[in-house]
Amino acid sequence: MSFTSHSPQPLMPLTGGKLVLGTVALSLAVFMNVLDSSIANVSIPAISGDLGVSPQQGTWVITSFSVANAISVPLTGWLTQRFGQVRLFITSIILFLLASTLCGLAPSMSVLIAARVLQGAVAGPMIPLSQSLLLGSYTPAKSGMALAFWGMTTLVAPIMGPLLGGWISDNYTWPWIFYINIPIGIFAAWATWSIYHKRESMTRKLPIDTIGLSLLVIWVGSLQLMLDKGKELDWFNSTEVVILGVTAVVAFIYFVIWELGHKHPVVDLSLFKSRNFSGGVVAISIGYGLVFGNLVILPLWLQTQLGYTATLAGEVMAPVGVLAILLSPFIGKILPKVDARLVASTAFAIFALVFFMRSEFTQNVDTGTLMIPTLLQGAAMAMFFIPLTSIILSGQPPDKIPAAAGLSNFVRIMFGGIGTSISSTLWDNRSTLHHAQLTEFTGSHNPAFVQAMHGLMSQGMSEEAAWAVIDHNITVQASTQGATDIFWISAVLFLMLIALVWLTKPIRSSAPIDAGGAH
Template identity: 30%
Template structure:
């Protein structure tokens, strides 16, 4: 019993570590950007590269587990994750950090699914709900403490320590699994892996991500490599779809999309991924760069909503057990997300921590209402044999939505920045008495500090420019929240076309286990 509980604690700790790393970096992005001399657009690759790596590795996790042995693959993944954590912390330029962050994501891909399988194995069939509850609480603990822990570390140490904290956890998990982790009771059958499909997916997603991330900065198709990457992305993804529909053992079984319910759920899940990752990406930037919050304060404003999300997760599970259709729970999640974006879009540069924390409650509770119900809805019309593929495809869509969403929102932000800047600057003229009054007040302030008139005037203009930049950034981020909210509003009517078929208890177990 002691060894069993220790193994459960170990694999749960490894899973929580992986989830913490998915969110802990968000509150440190501004510090990374300044310390490494990179733009926020470039720094966003620290987040998206991790998501892309997950998209690539998750479909082949079962193959690697069967081929290498679960024990070897799991321990090897923790080793890769831990070593790359060290290398991320030691990186002295943004692209080295992005590279090791990508490899870290490849290592972290096994930690969730294998940890989940190990925990479920430790309980008999009649207590699978207990296993699900233990893993579910762990899954929500990581994102909950990630931003707060990251804020504390950045405030009291420096941003590399958000990666170095993984070292003791990783070492403990490696040693513990070496002595406690065994092979599964039923050995998986090694199937032929679809390496062609994986390569096409990786190339297509990687090039498209680059186009979305760098297109606006590089003036889109005026730049040669953007043109070529666009062509490569279109060809790779088109061939990927054709190839996956043609072969008998695809890495992503697209044939299950013949189900209208799954297709709709995949779209809703993609939009959910866009909203989840984009909102948690730009909120810390606003809090730190525009409102002057410390990283710790930024982490703290995310904590109340994250804690309530655990309660909301239990409520949504209880409602589904009582027979409430997941359609209604998903609709409620969507409504909460829409309200969150609307509320955030009405911020000002005087917004308080309480205002943002209140807004984030709706985001976090909405996330909890979408987690399991969307997966349940996705597979509700599938045959039992297709449920694992449908659930895996649905989860992949969430990751893709997250990585693409951050890139798209960055591009949208830059475009709106130019619009708002031109609008604000056009009203700043020397004939405007309010403008002249502001400039003269600043000039008098700097002259009182000992500067001559010319230097004082130069500093006054620079101060006005800084205020314009700050206001422009805030307006652009508010537009971004409006855009995110619009995505949810436009796709929510798709729920009207969903029909849910009741599944057997065994099918429900597959859904929970995969999630």
């Protein structure tokens, strides 16, 4: 493969078969990347058992990928200017395939973690560059359509990941969750090179901002480790968590000061001067954090409290993809004709409705009732990513789009981790509080409790067994109330996010995003 940098003439949009093949290739690379961040989740017991470590140690397979990925995503802008977006994208795919092969061949947990760190690090530029290359392939008026195709893959992959990972672990061996990347990646790399190698972006030799990069690694690494270990170590009651937290805050403050004053920053924080970029990034990140946090709690609640198997819990979550896939092309088509802020507001309103419906769940909820809000959530997902990404990238000159896409994806991914940690901790705390409140109604002073005890003991149970049954029921009820508290809070926060969307400026309907030339 030979790569050459071309003059910064506005690129002509692709047409016909090249456009179709280019869209498929870029989307497949994103699908492979996003799939790998979730496919290992359900395979942790199989991996840890095979490599002779505890399931807790096995979770480092997920953590190591996410930490390395979070650090490399915001470097996309700098790396693109240094090497060119096509060259960087294809190198990212090839190195990802190499890392996937090493993951599958790993003889021990330490080797697997090292391979996952490499995999996460080289995967970083893939998602933002796929957005940038895709937007350059379509006319500005069709940019909504480009984002719709991109959005569909990012919506389907997290749903497919656990289902595919579970099926592979049950029917084959766990290394195959990594080996399946190889044919996908080879096709994506070949197709991308054959279509885009003459569409390389301009490159310029930039000095490496080593201090900025070091500070980025320190604060992101500390924050991610704090979020991953916090719940296990009882948060700020642990010296380790306090040290990680202080390190993250101090390094972050120094990082911001350094990057704003540096001539060639490793992360271009000046992008936040744009009202649409900053407003859009905050809205999409908080929204994503809420969705992702709840995405962890719902299946956990179903499995730990209501007796659902992992497969059944996956089936309850699966309908989210139906409306998301059906509506994404439609949203992409109408987006140039309507105000993106209106579409994003509709998404937040539907999310609010979904979580208000879930806040009414009880421990006796049936599968049909569980699936209705999940199905509706798919419509909100289709109206969430596409218009907000459109707002974030609007008005950015083509040379800034990789940096803007990289930085916005980085903040969104970080908020996903923060949302997960806050939601699971809040669920524990609220469940404990409800359990304490419910146990106040037990004892001989409560006729209903006495009657329940007599009823259970009349069935031949001992007093201890009857107590155990009632305590189990209280635990399930408390855990359910804890989960519904979080659903209710999420619904209120989604309604508040609507106001944030309207702080951004309207996008010109004729050209939401111009990837071929600056506004």
